[in-house]
Amino acid sequence: xxxxxxxxxxTLRCGGHSGLARVSAATGLDEAAVESELIDLxxxxxxTHSMGAWGLTEAGRATDAEWITDELESGGARPAIAxxxxxxxxxxxxxxxxxxxxxxxxxxxxxxxxxxxxxxxxARVLDRFSDLDQRAAAVCAELTAALPRFGRYRVRLxxxxxxxxxxxxxxxxxxxxxxHTVWAELHEDLLATLGITRW
Amino acid sequence: MVRWVRPLxxxxxxxxxxxxxxxxxxxxxxxxxxxxxxxxxxxxxxCRAHLRxxxxxxxxxxxxAHAMTGLEAATGRRFGGxxxxxxxxxxxxxxxxxxxxxTTILNLGLTTEAAAGLAAETGDAxxxxxxxxxxxxxxxxxxxxxxxxxxxxxxxxxxxFSSWETPRARTYRELHDIxxxxxxxxxxxxxxxxxxxxxxxxxxxxxxxxxxxxxVPFGDVLxxxxxxxxxxxRSPTRPLRExxxxxxxxxxxxxxxxxxxxxxxxxxxxxxxxxxxGELWLLQVRPGRFVGGAAVRVATxxxxxxxxxxxxxxxxxxxxxxxxxxxxxxxxPAQADILARGVGACPGVAVGKVATTTDAxxxxxxxxxxxxxxxxxxxxxxxxxxxxxxIVTARGGPASHAAVVARAMGxxxxxxxxxxxxxxxxxxxxxRTVGEGALVTIDGxxxxxxxxxxxxxxxxxxAHLRRLLAWADDASGERSERDEAxxxxxxxxxLRDP
Numbered sequence: 001x002x003x004x005x006x007x008x009x010x011t012l013r014c015g016g017h018s019g020l021a022r023v024s025a026a027t028g029l030d031e032a033a034v035e036s037e038l039i040d041l042x043x044x045x046x047x048t049h050s051m052g053a054w055g056l057t058e059a060g061r062a063t064d065a066e067w068i069t070d071e072l073e074s075g076g077a078r079p080a081i082a083x084x085x086x087x088x089x090x091x092x093x094x095x096x097x098x099x100x101x102x103x104x105x106x107x108x109x110x111x112x113x114x115x116x117x118x119x120x121x122x123a124r125v126l127d128r129f130s131d132l133d134q135r136a137a138a139v140c141a142e143l144t145a146a147l148p149r150f151g152r153y154r155v156r157l158x159x160x161x162x163x164x165x166x167x168x169x170x171x172x173x174x175x176x177x178x179x180h181t182v183w184a185e186l187h188e189d190l191l192a193t194l195g196i197t198r199w
Numbered sequence: 200m201v202r203w204v205r206p207l208x209x210x211x212x213x214x215x216x217x218x219x220x221x222x223x224x225x226x227x228x229x230x231x232x233x234x235x236x237x238x239x240x241x242x243x244x245x246c247r248a249h250l251r252x253x254x255x256x257x258x259x260x261x262x263x264a265h266a267m268t269g270l271e272a273a274t275g276r277r278f279g280g281x282x283x284x285x286x287x288x289x290x291x292x293x294x295x296x297x298x299x300x301x302t303t304i305l306n307l308g309l310t311t312e313a314a315a316g317l318a319a320e321t322g323d324a325x326x327x328x329x330x331x332x333x334x335x336x337x338x339x340x341x342x343x344x345x346x347x348x349x350x351x352x353x354x355x356x357x358x359x360f361s362s363w364e365t366p367r368a369r370t371y372r373e374l375h376d377i378x379x380x381x382x383x384x385x386x387x388x389x390x391x392x393x394x395x396x397x398x399x400x401x402x403x404x405x406x407x408x409x410x411x412x413x414x415v416p417f418g419d420v421l422x423x424x425x426x427x428x429x430x431x432x433r434s435p436t437r438p439l440r441e442x443x444x445x446x447x448x449x450x451x452x453x454x455x456x457x458x459x460x461x462x463x464x465x466x467x468x469x470x471x472x473x474x475x476x477g478e479l480w481l482l483q484v485r486p487g488r489f490v491g492g493a494a495v496r497v498a499t500x501x502x503x504x505x506x507x508x509x510x511x512x513x514x515x516x517x518x519x520x521x522x523x524x525x526x527x528x529x530x531x532p533a534q535a536d537i538l539a540r541g542v543g544a545c546p547g548v549a550v551g552k553v554a555t556t557t558d559a560x561x562x563x564x565x566x567x568x569x570x571x572x573x574x575x576x577x578x579x580x581x582x583x584x585x586x587x588x589x590i591v592t593a594r595g596g597p598a599s600h601a602a603v604v605a606r607a608m609g610x611x612x613x614x615x616x617x618x619x620x621x622x623x624x625x626x627x628x629x630x631r632t633v634g635e636g637a638l639v640t641i642d643g644x645x646x647x648x649x650x651x652x653x654x655x656x657x658x659x660x661x662a663h664l665r666r667l668l669a670w671a672d673d674a675s676g677e678r679s680e681r682d683e684a685x686x687x688x689x690x691x692x693x694l695r696d697p
Contacts (some may be wrong), residue, residue: 003494014578015579015581016506016557016577016579016580016581016582017557017576017581017582043577051561053343053582090367091366093367093598094366094367094370095600096598096600096603097370097371097374097598098370098374099598099603100598100602100603100606101374103607104606105374106375107517107519108519108520109288109520112519112522115607122374124374126372127373128370128373128374129530130368131366132370135366146267147513170339173607175602175607176581178607180600180603180604180607181578181581183390184577184600186310186577186580187600188578188579197400
């Protein structure tokens with residue numbers, strides 16, 4: 001059983017300020033359920049609403065850290081998550097290489113914006129994306145076995161890649177819910193869950 | 200018969216296909232009489248055998264041992280020895296460039312005993328221990344490293360060969376049309392220590408400024424460190440010109456070396472170097488591969504000095520370069536008040552007030568353009584990235600989260616400013632501190648962050664470009680009104696098929 005208050009609060013922690021639709025897409029909860037949860041969290045002083053988006057308060061950030069640590073330690077999930085994070089870190093530079101290759105490509109030795117007119121080049125990048133996605137799926141499966149809430153990332157990554165393959169090219173790296181965005185949220189989630197601060 | 204190992208010297212004749220491009224560069228340096236640490240190269244053929252068989256090919260271990268005996272004789276030191284220990288660097292070197300994709304292991308051979316020997320020899324236990332720790336961290340963490348120098352070398356060669364096959368390297372080759380069966384060579388050289396003492400260090404240098412093409416050496420230097428620290432961005436580097444003040448002899452040797460390699464390649468060049476106790480060593484050389492206005496300027500000026508012909512100058516500039524000549528740039532970086540330099544990650548110039556948090560960026564953007572300055576970015580910064588006119592980060596390279604997002608949003612970005620510290624609502628770099636709200640200008644091509652609003656130009660290479668295009672018309676014989684790319688393309692056609 002996944003706690004919805006934790007899920008909604010932690011989605012804001014990892015995804016930054018977000019509207020209802022975004023939280024709904026990230027959590028898999030419907031918008032009404034998300035809104036109800038957010039209002040409860042706001043009453044508790046953990047989130048605020050400003051300029052059309054929900055975000056954490058300082059207290060919300062602290063509470064999220066408590067809840068997440070508690071969830072991690074009480075289930076004994078730390079070793080499995082830490083091991084999966086190591087494998088994630090091997091994939092991370094390759095994912096960023098692929099995003100860069102999708103956006104830019106060398107033409108006569110000059111890095112130029114990829115105008116997506118060369119279909120064979122795009123197909124190659126997409127193939128490598130799919131290959132990486134298979135390896136990422138294995139990491140996601142390990143994470144989900146240890147903490148079920150990580151299962152959403154697999155669903156979301158698969159969705160964005162599917163859209164990109166179906167011709168919505170911006171869903172790889174150039175959209176607010178692109179593969180790269182979901183990946184970056186997963187990265188942030190792993191850091192937050194393991195209590196690792198970026199320096 | 201020696202099958203897998205080749206010497207590195209002025210007389211080496213092997214092709215880049217056999218020994219890799221980096222080794223070919225080292226041979227060029229030898230031929231120019233420039234200082235290169237003695238060493239040898241394990242061929243790409245050995246790598247291909249390793250790929251086929253999953254283990255080092257028969258006979259290689261014996262050849263490595265024999266080559267190390269030669270290196271001991273050349274240096275007067277003992278590999279893994281307790282007295283005057285010889286340590287080596289072990290680097291990948293394929294026939295095509297695959298930057299950052301493969302393994303490098305430095306300080307190899309510093310066994311427990313050899314490290315103690317190095318400490319005793321230099322009287323500097325901290326230096327010896329630092330070098331040994333760098334060696335151990337060069338191997339993947341999971342691996343048990345044998346405390347025997349010869350076994351370390353075999354393991355290191357195997358590690359470099361295996362790094363050819365990592366999924367990331369495979370992806371890189373797929374994207375850049377590089378065949379998977381080329382394999383990499385392995386270069387083994389006597390170690391020179393950039394972390395040896397106060398007169399040691401390491402750096403990278405271009406013979407000309409890669410941002411503008413101006414004929415002045417340009418690069419980064421890191422005093423008291425080894426080369427990996429420059430490439431990884433772990434430590435803050437200093438502008439190359441500081442070498443002239445702190446180590447004038449090294450500077451003189453370096454500028455002379457740059458002059459000679461330019462003469463050989465007949466192009467702007469890039470070198471990697473280390474200096475140990477005031478003595479310069481070159482570790483790599485290649486042509487500079489300049490782009491945009493810098494490519495135009497270098498080609499024109501090299502033709503002016505007759506190092507290349509006007510025809511060659513024209514052929515070195517592609518129509519792609521012309522598009523980049525028009526990207527806005529800070530007009531005269533030398534006159535601007537440069538706060539910091541990083542890596543340009545998305546071309547263009549942005550002027551705005553500094554915001555150090557996403558919240559501040561969103562708030563301040565209502566009153567005018569904002570430059571978001573962060574240690575690095577995470578999804579929590581997406582709103583700030585969206586609100587900002589330009590992005591600056593301390594960490595990360597051209598493929599970092601910030602760079603990917605900046606390009607997705609088409610915003611000028613500078614990343615990887617190693618000495619940038621963001622502290623609360625202020626930032627400091629190069630010994631200066633700037634508060635939130637200060638006006639800065641960033642150049643996402645050259646990687647400059649300047650205080651205030653220096654002049655911006657979209658035509659920094661104009662004078663050179665006009666002359667080059669006049670030569671283009673001479674070559675093609677066409678004088679009609681056409682755009683720049685067409686004038687260049689016509690010249691290329693005439694030069695290639697006269």
